Amino acid sequence: MxxxxxxxxxxxxxxxxxxxxxxxxxxxxxxxxxxxxxxxxxxxxxxxxxxxxxxxxxxxxxxxSAQRRGLRDLIARLEQHEAPQDRLKALVRTWVDQRDVAAQFGCPTGTLAAELGKRADGLDREAAAALRELIDWVERQFAGMRSGDADELAVALIAAYQGISLLTNTFHEPELMVAEGRRLERWIDSLVS
Missing domain, CATH: 1.10.357.10 (Tetracycline Repressor, domain 2)
Structure with missing residues (x-):
């Protein structure tokens, strides 16, 4: 016992x-x-x-599973912001704050999903589900901002982050993430104007 x-x-x-x-x-x-x-x-x-x-x-x-728990913890912290626009901008700032890690190793979820995506053993789908969870949350934020194309905007935001993570890692230049973070925050703001 x-x-x-x-x-x-x-x-x-x-x-x-x-x-x-x-x-x-x-x-x-x-x-x-x-x-x-x-x-x-x-x-x-x-x-x-x-x-x-x-x-x-x-x-x-x-x-x-550990990454998904971390993502859920992050979402819980982001949910403390009142407005969807502020939640999304806080998400972007979280990414920017991790720029040194991205410069060295890339995005934890994205790099694992990319590596496992070359397999067809079920783990590829598990990794994709983690990214899907984030996309779905982002989509709900855009929908809360009354964006009619919330699904497309969510994919665009996550794609922008994954792309800048790749470039930040490829060139080992954290400042690329900073510049893209500023651009993404302006873009989010432009959607409520």
Whole structure:
């Protein structure tokens, strides 16, 4: 029989491994990452990883889930802004604040989705679902601004971010993200005028 503190410790270690997997996959890519890399990042013995995750693909799935939890946490913080326009601009500022990470490794969700998109094993759809969740939230914000083409605007905003993340990473120039952030905020403002 497992007591509640053991169950809590196991859940904590599992979450720590999932977060480490998300971080290491972002920094190194799925194919280059070993289970030992993830264990080292999570500061657990390699053998412990196999207790929670039998395969690397299970770690990828856990990393996607960790990213989705992070996205939901971000959305909860953004929802504290009263107006949809302010929520979207806060989202853009969040991206700009992460410009140094983007310059070094790209967008965590976008790079994982791009890498997994080359596979057809279900993980590609899981990664796409994370991006879809963000697009759907952005679409609701544009709809709240009374934009009739909210679906197209949502895709345009996410595409602009993914594109600037790629360029910021390719050229290792965080200031590209800053300039695009300013442009996106002006664009959002122009839609309510």
């Amino acid at each position: 497992t007591n509640s503190s053991d169950a809590t410790a196991q859940a904590g270690k599992r979450e720590r491994l999932a977060a480490a997997a998300a971080r290491v996959f972002h920094e190194q890519g799925v194919e280059k990452t070993t289970i030992a890399d993830i264990a080292r990042s999570a500061e657990v013995p390699v053998g412990n990883v196999y207790y929670y995750f039998k395969t690397k693909d299970q770690l990828v799935e856990a990393a996607i």
